[in-house]
Amino acid sequence: MPTVITHTAVAVAAGMAFGPKEVPSHFWALAIACSVIPDADVIGFSFGIPYGHFFGHRGFFHSPFFALCLSVFVLCFFFRGLEIFSRQGFFYLTFFSLLTASHGLLDAFTNGGLGIALLSPFDSARYFLPWTPIEVSPIGIDAFLSRWGLMVIKSEVLWVWLPCSAIIMVSKFIRAWVVK
Numbered sequence: 001m002p003t004v005i006t007h008t009a010v011a012v013a014a015g016m017a018f019g020p021k022e023v024p025s026h027f028w029a030l031a032i033a034c035s036v037i038p039d040a041d042v043i044g045f046s047f048g049i050p051y052g053h054f055f056g057h058r059g060f061f062h063s064p065f066f067a068l069c070l071s072v073f074v075l076c077f078f079f080r081g082l083e084i085f086s087r088q089g090f091f092y093l094t095f096f097s098l099l100t101a102s103h104g105l106l107d108a109f110t111n112g113g114l115g116i117a118l119l120s121p122f123d124s125a126r127y128f129l130p131w132t133p134i135e136v137s138p139i140g141i142d143a144f145l146s147r148w149g150l151m152v153i154k155s156e157v158l159w160v161w162l163p164c165s166a167i168i169m170v171s172k173f174i175r176a177w178v179v180k
């Protein structure tokens with residue numbers, strides 16, 4: 001997995017680039033939560049759930065289907081009073097779905113661990129993308145505080161932080177000069 005900080009960076013970049021000018025106060029907390037929540041499945045290791053299990057790490061909770069379910073939940077519980085089929089409701093539904101799904105997709109760019117169950121629950125196969133430039137992050141802080149951790153940070157800065165910064169700058173330019 002890319003680190004929690006990098007998934008958070010994606011949430012902040014997505015919110016800044018694509019979010020409306022005025023957002024409710026809980027928008028940022030929800031955006032960050034959606035981008036990192038799939039990794040809560042590592043808890044399964046403590047309960048004896050194997051890595052390759054349906055609910056194992058990088059399993060169902062990393063799928064776009066789960067992302068859609070989580071997004072519906074977020075809308076129902078944190079955006080009460082907002083009509084899902086309104087323009088704004090559709091925006092938030094799409095935003096939180098894509099943001100949560102971005103987690104599994106980013107993990108599929110990593111070069112280690114088991115693949116991601118991108119088609120779960122319909123197909124439990126684990127997938128990587130054909131191009132995997134992101135160094136996989138070790139699970140556990142001890143392993144992270146090593147040379148491996150440094151390589152992870154380097155690859156995440158190059159392949160995630162820089163593109164995120166570019167997206168923020170382009171969107172700021174478009175908002176300032178094109179869409180006034």
Ligand SMILES: [Zn+2]
Pocket residue numbers: 001002038039058062103104107
């Ligand atoms: Zn993950």
